[in-house]
Amino acid sequence: MGEQLLSVGIDIGTSTTQLVLSRLTLENRANPFTVPRVSIAGREVLYRSAIHFTPLLSDTVIDAAGVGAIVAEEYDKSGFDRSQVDTGAVIITGETARKENAREVLSALSSFAGDFVVATAGPDLESILAARGAGVDKYSKEHHTDILHFDIGGGTSNLALYTHGELAATGCLDVGGRLIKIDRASRTVTYVSPALTRAGVDGVPAVGQTATPEGLEPVLRAMVEALEQAAGLRPGRDRLDAFLTSDTRWEPRPVPWVCFSGGVADCIYDQPEDWLAFGDIGVLLGRAIRSSPAFSEERRLRGSETIRATVVGAGxxxxxxxxxxxxxxxxxxxxxxxxxxxxxxxxxxxxxxxxxxxxxxxxxxxxxxxxxxxxxxxxxxxxxxxxxxxxxxxxxxxxxxxxxxxxxxxxxxxxxxxxxxxxxxxxxxxxxxxxxxxxxxxxxxxxxxxxxxxxxxxxxxxxxxxxxxxxxx
Missing domain, CATH: 3.50.30 (Glucose Oxidase; domain 1)
Known part of the structure; x- marks a missing residue:
């Protein structure tokens, strides 16, 4: 048996923070007379943390102490000590990567493992990481086909187009499950993202207004139409342009396959009965995507990971x-x-x-x-x-x-x-x-x-x- 390492992946996203511990088995595949070539011969997931909402002190500041407490708590639950970890990755993704103290949080978390790959992933890099985490690059290469991957989180949807195994384009849309937050007890709207106003969407509820699935339908339809146009599966690009994030360009073309990851993907494949299960529109957005004729089951490829696609292991x-x-x-x-x-x-x-x-x-x-x-x-x-x-x-x-x-x-x-x-x-x-x-x-x-x-x-x-x-x- 080859050398074994304990690795950790920590993903701090716009909506959620999570941790995964894995055992990596390494193997030197070079002959005894050449330079060593060490690769992963196997990976066993030992522990998957709960999915935590990312703690924030304000709209622009991450609660570094809160994130650290989550990671420390999950280490305790896993039964592993940080001193046992050999390698790993801390990734700050989505809107969270733009917070004022993102680098401070990365520095604080580096003590939870050994030789970390530490990266702040903006929307383009996050698109790549999520697509690879879902196995889209591998599937595209092995099946000689094009796949558009959507990683739909709380604030944004990150797009990565792979053609015959090669990354062809990335993009980002202001489409996410927490653009509208709703109090579960009173069913009143507590937050509406400015992105919806910028997109000129009709029917956006006001803060304090009572939310219903029927009342939210125009907003959900607009979001899904933007995703359909991004995939070249709906004529025009009016919705696409309305939801594109600043400094993002995207040229749609019809694709034979689409794949979804992120928190909303779980609501596409495994739909919760309670539409307010997470206090936002994520469940309803997942249902709307699932019922879209453009994203029919025959066209949807289910990736190997959904909400944990960005980081499911370490380096x-x-x-x-x-x-x-x-x-x-x-x-x-x-x-x-x-x-x-x-x-x-x-x-x-x-x-x-x-x-x-x-x-x-x-x-x-x-x-x-x-x-x-x-x-x-x-x-x-x-x-x-x-x-x-x-x-x-x-x-x-x-x-x-x-x-x-x-x-x-x-x-x-x-x-x-x-x-x-x-x-x-x-x-x-x-x-x-x-x-x-x-x-x-x-x-x-x-x-x-x-x-x-x-x-x-x-x-x-x-x-x-x-x-x-x-x-x-």
Missing amino acids: SHATDLSGSTIFYREVSFPMKNLPILKLTRSEEGAGAAELARCIREKLAWYRDEGGLTQLVLALRGEPNPGYGRVQELARGIAEGLEPLRQAGFIPVVLVEADQAKVLGQAMAARMSGPLLCLDGVGVDNGDYLDIGAPVADGAVLPVVIKTLVFNKS
């Missing part, structure tokens, strides 16, 4: 070496916890101008309240590219990563194919300052990378790929 570590064709200049090692931004094949194969545009657009996935963050741009690479093509790639990548360089970060490019040195040399002629190109390592969106100091007389770089554990079996 696996695969140690590798970037090959001898690396290029680096003025780089301080080590570099840790760098999120991966991986381009699709079509984006990667574009000309310099289009490639630069795609990179600049996707940099926004990793923008937080402080601006851009350090990341790794990942490419597959092309077989035997000629001199002209290498120069074109270098020009597109250098121009695309210029905002990152200007923000004070190091352009880091990872290529699966063995061509980092020539690409790095071509990029170095086009940009000043630190630069790192490495190759021979396969990664995906949602992964994180640690890069150690050069070894073997500077010929190779040790790297650690930190992959969030989703639906490994």
